[in-house]
Amino acid sequence: MKLSLMLSPRALMVSCVAAAWLANAGGTAAADSVLKNRSIGYVLTDEYWAVYQTAEGKDECPQGLIKMGPREQFRELFPEDGTKRTVVETQLMREGQIWHPSPDYKEQFPYPEAGGKYSYGVNLDGTVGPNDFTSPDGEKGIKNQLYRALGCNEHFRGPDGVQFALTNKMVRIVPYNRLLIELTNVDDLGNDPDVNVSIERGLDTLLTDGTGDLIIPGGTQRVDTRFGKKYTQRLHGKIVDGVLMTDQTDIRIMHTQNDNPSEEVYRRGTFRLKVSAEGAQGILAGYNDIDSLYYGMNRNLGTYFQAYGRLTSQSLYKKMRELADGFPDPKTGKNTAISSAMTMMFKQVFIERPGKDKNKEATAH
Amino acid sequence: MRHRGEKYKWFVGSAAAIAVSLVLSNCAQPASKTAAVSKDAAAPSSRAALVEPDGGAPKHLRILTSEQYLNTLAYVFGDDIRLQTDFAPLPRADGLLASGAALAGFTGGQIEQYYRTGTAAAGLAMDARRREFLINCKPADARAADRACATKFLGVVGRILYRGRLTDALLTDSVNKASEAADRLKDFYAGLSSALEGMLASPAVLFVAETSEPDPAQPGRERLDAYSVASRLSLLLWNSVPDDALLRAGESGELMTDKGRAAAVDRMLASPRLEAGVRAFFDDMLGFDQFATLAKDSIIYQSFSAVTAQDAREQTLRTIVDQLLVKKRDYRDLYTTRETFLSPALGAIYGVKASGWTPYTSPKDSPRAGLLTQVSFLALHSHAGRSSPTLRGKALRELLMCQPVPPPPANVDFSALENPDPNIKTQRARLEIHRTNPVCAGCHKITDPIGLALEHFDGAGQYRETERGAPIDASGSLDNQQFADAAELGASLRNMPALTSCLVKRVYGYATGGPTAPVDQAVLAYFDNVFARQGYRLPDLLRSIALSKSFVTVRDVPAPSRTASLSAP
Numbered sequence: 001m002k003l004s005l006m007l008s009p010r011a012l013m014v015s016c017v018a019a020a021w022l023a024n025a026g027g028t029a030a031a032d033s034v035l036k037n038r039s040i041g042y043v044l045t046d047e048y049w050a051v052y053q054t055a056e057g058k059d060e061c062p063q064g065l066i067k068m069g070p071r072e073q074f075r076e077l078f079p080e081d082g083t084k085r086t087v088v089e090t091q092l093m094r095e096g097q098i099w100h101p102s103p104d105y106k107e108q109f110p111y112p113e114a115g116g117k118y119s120y121g122v123n124l125d126g127t128v129g130p131n132d133f134t135s136p137d138g139e140k141g142i143k144n145q146l147y148r149a150l151g152c153n154e155h156f157r158g159p160d161g162v163q164f165a166l167t168n169k170m171v172r173i174v175p176y177n178r179l180l181i182e183l184t185n186v187d188d189l190g191n192d193p194d195v196n197v198s199i200e201r202g203l204d205t206l207l208t209d210g211t212g213d214l215i216i217p218g219g220t221q222r223v224d225t226r227f228g229k230k231y232t233q234r235l236h237g238k239i240v241d242g243v244l245m246t247d248q249t250d251i252r253i254m255h256t257q258n259d260n261p262s263e264e265v266y267r268r269g270t271f272r273l274k275v276s277a278e279g280a281q282g283i284l285a286g287y288n289d290i291d292s293l294y295y296g297m298n299r300n301l302g303t304y305f306q307a308y309g310r311l312t313s314q315s316l317y318k319k320m321r322e323l324a325d326g327f328p329d330p331k332t333g334k335n336t337a338i339s340s341a342m343t344m345m346f347k348q349v350f351i352e353r354p355g356k357d358k359n360k361e362a363t364a365h
Numbered sequence: 366m367r368h369r370g371e372k373y374k375w376f377v378g379s380a381a382a383i384a385v386s387l388v389l390s391n392c393a394q395p396a397s398k399t400a401a402v403s404k405d406a407a408a409p410s411s412r413a414a415l416v417e418p419d420g421g422a423p424k425h426l427r428i429l430t431s432e433q434y435l436n437t438l439a440y441v442f443g444d445d446i447r448l449q450t451d452f453a454p455l456p457r458a459d460g461l462l463a464s465g466a467a468l469a470g471f472t473g474g475q476i477e478q479y480y481r482t483g484t485a486a487a488g489l490a491m492d493a494r495r496r497e498f499l500i501n502c503k504p505a506d507a508r509a510a511d512r513a514c515a516t517k518f519l520g521v522v523g524r525i526l527y528r529g530r531l532t533d534a535l536l537t538d539s540v541n542k543a544s545e546a547a548d549r550l551k552d553f554y555a556g557l558s559s560a561l562e563g564m565l566a567s568p569a570v571l572f573v574a575e576t577s578e579p580d581p582a583q584p585g586r587e588r589l590d591a592y593s594v595a596s597r598l599s600l601l602l603w604n605s606v607p608d609d610a611l612l613r614a615g616e617s618g619e620l621m622t623d624k625g626r627a628a629a630v631d632r633m634l635a636s637p638r639l640e641a642g643v644r645a646f647f648d649d650m651l652g653f654d655q656f657a658t659l660a661k662d663s664i665i666y667q668s669f670s671a672v673t674a675q676d677a678r679e680q681t682l683r684t685i686v687d688q689l690l691v692k693k694r695d696y697r698d699l700y701t702t703r704e705t706f707l708s709p710a711l712g713a714i715y716g717v718k719a720s721g722w723t724p725y726t727s728p729k730d731s732p733r734a735g736l737l738t739q740v741s742f743l744a745l746h747s748h749a750g751r752s753s754p755t756l757r758g759k760a761l762r763e764l765l766m767c768q769p770v771p772p773p774p775a776n777v778d779f780s781a782l783e784n785p786d787p788n789i790k791t792q793r794a795r796l797e798i799h800r801t802n803p804v805c806a807g808c809h810k811i812t813d814p815i816g817l818a819l820e821h822f823d824g825a826g827q828y829r830e831t832e833r834g835a836p837i838d839a840s841g842s843l844d845n846q847q848f849a850d851a852a853e854l855g856a857s858l859r860n861m862p863a864l865t866s867c868l869v870k871r872v873y874g875y876a877t878g879g880p881t882a883p884v885d886q887a888v889l890a891y892f893d894n895v896f897a898r899q900g901y902r903l904p905d906l907l908r909s910i911a912l913s914k915s916f917v918t919v920r921d922v923p924a925p926s927r928t929a930s931l932s933a934p
Contacts, residue, residue, distance in 0.1 A: 204720065207713055210663035210670040218668060218713030220720045350718030 035277075038186050042280045042346035043202055044179035045215045047171045047255075048164045050120035050144065050283050050341035051151050052136070060116040061152035068109040069310030070094070070303050076109070094314075098298060101317040103334075111315045113323075114151025119144045121341040122272055122285035124248070124326075131325070143339035145323040146288065149316060155309025162309045163301060170257045172215065177255055178202030180221055181271070181280075182351050183244065189275055190242050197235040197246050197271070200351070201227055201254065207349075217278045217348035225354060227254070237271070244273045244280065251286060255296065262296030265289055267327060267337055273344070280346040287326035287337035294320065420888035421918030422877035424575040424589070427466040430455065432645055434482070434571070436605035441525050442490045442499060450482045454654065459880030460767060460871055462649050467879040476566075483565030491558040504553040510544035511553055519543065519560060526570050529592040529612045539564060573600065575878070577919045587919040591615035594917055598630065601876045601911060603638040604645035623912070630911045634904055643690060643903070644682045650871050652764055653678050655745055662750040666825035668713045669744065676708040677740035677826070683722070684736065689903040696868060696901040700735040700855040703727040714740055714827050732821050732828060735855035737761070740826030747824035754792055754816025755799075761815050765858065767867035771808055790835035793817055814841040818854040865901055866893045876910050888915050 057065055068076075078090050097105065119133035121144030128141035135142050150156040158164045171177045180200040186192055200223045207219030225232070231254060237246035251269035255262055266286025273282035294317050306313060324335035429437070431452045438446050453475050456465035490499055500518050504511035519539045523531040539560045547556025564570060573596050580588035589597065595607040595615040607615070611629055619625030633639065648654075656678050661669040683706045688694045694702070704726050712719030715733070719725065727733045736742055746760040747753045762768040789795050796817070799809040818841040823829050831837060839850045846857040858864055869892045874881045881889065892910060899905035910916055 204709065207709060208670060209667040210661065212670070214663075214667065216667045216713065218716065220709045220712050220718040222720045350712065352718050352720050 035186060035189065036350075039182060039184040040186060040189070040275075040277070041180060041182040041221070041349050041351035042275075043206065043219070043221050043349040044171055044177070044181075044344060045206060045279075045347050046168050046281075046343070046345035047177075048158065048167055048343050049146065049150060049156050050343045051114075051147060051157055052116070052119045052133075053157055054116075057114075057152060057157075060114045060118075061112060062115075063110075063112045064152075065157075066111060066153045066310050068111075068312065068315075070307045070312050072310065073109055073312055073315075095303070098303065098313045101294065101314055103318070103321045105314050105318050107315055107318050109312070109315065111312075111319055112152045113148040113319065115148070119147045119151075119341075120283060120343070121147070121339065122270055122283065124268060124270075124285060124287065124339055143325065144285070144341050145325045146320070146338050146340035148323050149319040149338070153309060153311050153316070155306060155311035162305050163297075163311075166257060166301065166305070167255075170255075172206060174256060175203060175205060176261065178204070178221065178224070179253060180223065180349070180351055181346065183275070186239070189239065189277070192239040195237050195239055195244070197237050197244070199231070199233040199235065199251065200224070201231050202349075202351075206347070215347050218350075219347070220350045220352055223351060223353045235271075239275065242274055242276070243282070244271060244275050246271045248286070251284065253284070255300070257300035260299040262299050263292060264296060264342075265292060266340070266342075271344075273346070276348075278348055280344075280348075282344065283341045284344055285339070285341040288340045289327070289337050290317075290320050290324055291336070293338075293340075415891075415894065417891050417914055418887040419918075420885065420891075420913075420915035421586075421920035422885075422915065423879060423922045424577055424593070424919055425467040425878040426572055426574045427463075427878050428455075428469050428471070428572055429570075430462065430466060430604075430645075433600060433604055433606075434479075436603070436641060437526065438486050438565075440605055440608065441522055442486065443495070446486055446489050448482055448485055448489075450478070451657075452478055452482075457652075459874050460650065460764070461874055461880075462654060463646075463875050463878070464880045479571055480562075480566045484562045486565055487558045487561035490561060491554045493554075496554055500554075500557070507553050508551045509553060510547035510556060512540055512544055514553070515540045515543040515547075515557055515560070518557065519564070522561070523564055524612065525606060525609065526564050527567075528573070528596050528606050529615055530569065535569075573878070580918065583918065588621075588917045589919060591618065591620050594620055594626070597876065597878060597916065598633060598911055600878070601646075602630075602633045602642040602907065603636070604642045605638065627912055630908055634908060639904075640686050640690060643686060646872065646875055647682060647685050648678070649875070650764065650868075651681065651741070652745070652760070653681075653741070656741075659745060660749060661744065661825055665750045666823070666827070668827065669825035670710065672708075673710040673714065673740065673825070674744070676710045677744060679722075680706055680708070680711055681736060681739050681741040684739070693902055693904065696896075696903055696906075697859040697864060700737060700859045700864070701852075703729070703731065703734050705739065711740060714825065716828075732851055734852040735859075737819060737855050737858070738822065738851050743819060743822045743826035744824065750824060752792060752820060752822065752824045754796060754813045754820060755809060756816070757819050758812030758814070758816035761858070762812065765867060766861065766863040767870055768811075768863065770812060773808070774804060777804060790833040791837060792820055792832065793838055794835075815843050815854065817841045818848055819851050821851060862893075865896055868903075869893050869896055869906065872906060873910055873915075876907075876916060884920070888913075 052060060054060060074090070074094065077094075078085055117134050118136050119142050120135060121133065121142040123132070123139065123141035124143040126141070131145065132140065133142040133144055133147070134140050153161075155161050155163045178201060180202045182198045182200065184196045184198070186195050202221035203224040204219070204221050206215045207217075208214060209216050231252060233249075233251060235246040235249060235251075237244055239245075248268040248270045251266040251271075253264045253266070255264060266284055266288060269284060269286030271282065271284050273280040294313070297316075298313055303313070320338050321334075324338045326335055326339060327337040328335050431450060434452070435448065435450070438448070453472070455462045455469050458464040458468050489495070500514075501521060502514040502517045504514045516536065520531070520536055523536060523539060527535065542563055543556040543560035545556070546559035547553045550556060550559075575593040575596070576590050577587040577593070578590045580586045582588075592607075592612075592615050595611045599605055599607040599611060610632070611620070614620040614625060614629050617625075620629055656674055659674050663669070684702070684704070685699065687704070687706070688699055688702055689696060704724070707715060707717065707719035707723050707725045708721070709719050712723075715725075717725065732738065742760070743752070743757070746756040748756075759770045762770050796809065796813050799805040799813065818839050820832070820837050821828055821830070821839050823832075829837065841848060841854065843854065843857045844861065846860075848854045848857050866889070870881055870889055873885065873889060873892060892906070892913075895909050896906050899909070
């Protein structure tokens, strides 16, 4: 199994700095010294939808990026031509469409899909079909239909897309978004056929360097148990050539932006993370329930923010319904979920559980 | 505004008078010790007398440090009045800023700084949220002056602020100012605030002027008077001004009896406020004021941030309080103990989990043992981007053994160090340049062999096995004692007589409010012996010094000398 490492400009800079640090550090952070009791913990530091990007979308969006956002559509729908219209007929009608979306919504504006050969993601069902992508590493059968729906929208593209930038910012500054994963039963971070992975919620702020901007490994995170067992998940997986691959199962992630919590459920989800002593990075892939995904997006960033990225929610909803490729409704037969991949980056942390001895470490320097 | 302007002029005039007195007072200070390194700085305790010799210290005029001033505000008005202010740095004398406080000058800029701080504190204290419980009376009319209420409040507060020396004239003057301002501003509390500002910026509050009286037990000699003794005790043990009980002990004369002083000292040693006093002393002795300007290259030392620096200082102070006050351990064990505390930022340096401040004991095979291997010592005495065996060795000699190391010659050629041969991997190899250059070797041989033992820790205090790929040799020696690594260095230091005699010297200087002098040698040797017999317990040493004759006896100052050095030892 191959994994492409998706690096944003910031991630590239972070990696370069980390490399420089390691070169200077004289071997301060060897992998073995971080594996304590055959375990290692990580905390989420970056999170954004995995969008395969070429310059200006030349390969994946040859027709150009989406130009008709909420403001542009509103101007077209309701031109200032002297016609008298009420708020109910205009703004509230549009907001109503956002909050009560319908698969039967008639899209009047062009909403180009991302295409091309490549995308990040995982072959979630082991098949290779005509709608699948190939990963940049050459793996075929990549399922990521969500990428088609949002790949040509500036809102989701890095480094300046509002969703891209704000999601990351909120992951870093809001402890509610603190996601921990811990690998246990690890013999070798390079290859291990049998490892356990737990997903927890964390409590603490992230440890940074002197600039306050760069998150560094070695911090401590206390496990936050206040949200119940639903968010303490136990997975099983393996490590192959330094890449953690978890068995597919439903994975729940909580997230908030602007104090509006939402839950993302990756059905038949799986992590594909390149793991090391300093951190982990890769993707969380699975089938996202479209309705919960959509409500979460709108709760986190309303029309005001979406307008900057020319994202019209009802257009995106319509597109996601069209591209849905998993979990058909037993009654209608229509798919309710869409294959997706979220880029995630983690930094190594020590994880402290309530009631455990705080001072049991044996190999400190 | 006119009112404030007048007060400011009055303040400047008073401060100038005090400053002149200060200069004259310090003209009489003895010359500092020479800068030569001397192993005799650690006088063997066996030479010391078993009975306290005649001793004493000069009367000092010293300025309150920032922390003492803020502690005073917190004591009088409550812990929530914590202002973020740093007064002008004090000169370091005889290894201590506290001793430099007796040599400090006073500028117009500083006056303004004190005045601003006093104004802010007075404003907060008279804030509508606090006045209900801070002011011990209610005015008949909140929109007018009330002399009775103002007298009641200012009398209580002023007594503490003036450390017992609030005369009727001073109180009347403050009440007059409060009344005048209240009538003008039609606000009793604004008037009170105005008078309080004046008190808080008064030279009599900012300067501790020690005064004396004839000593009935030693005819012909002087001893400190009761208020001066009270101030010395509270600044030594609490880093603050005397509380009401101590002032009462002074006023009743009890403090001037052996029994009364013992009772007062024992009460102060048992108080939780002792921690503030001990923290302040070690913060001063260990040169932690340098943390204010400590910075590391964030590319080289990613794990080191401003939070790390702050926590490193706190870690050492917590360790000291825990070992010396809570567990009442031998002072020397500070240099070998594996017990400490970690914060999340320090956990990243140590490579262990730490949520909040967490007690931590390093394992027996860990290279970390004692204060020398804590981040505060390692990072503070390193360069921004690399470790420095020289700075570490120098710090150990000067701060912990009271052995001054001379500065480098003015004409020293640093080029070989600044632009080293890239094939040289380790600090040990780089410093070979010093050891082969006779101009440098004299001093470097007394610093580098010590500092090289700490080379397993980089400039941020992180452990490392290698330096630029080359294995690190951490062996070294301290005054003919050989060791293989940092832990053994700590063990060697623990057994050095200079370690304990240095602490005695620093505590004595700190307690008596000024630099020690050669004439103090006999007294210091006596306290060395006492300290040893006490099992090197700090609270016992503090008690012995606070109850000694030397603590209260005024020593005549020899002929004026202007050669006193203000530089670091």
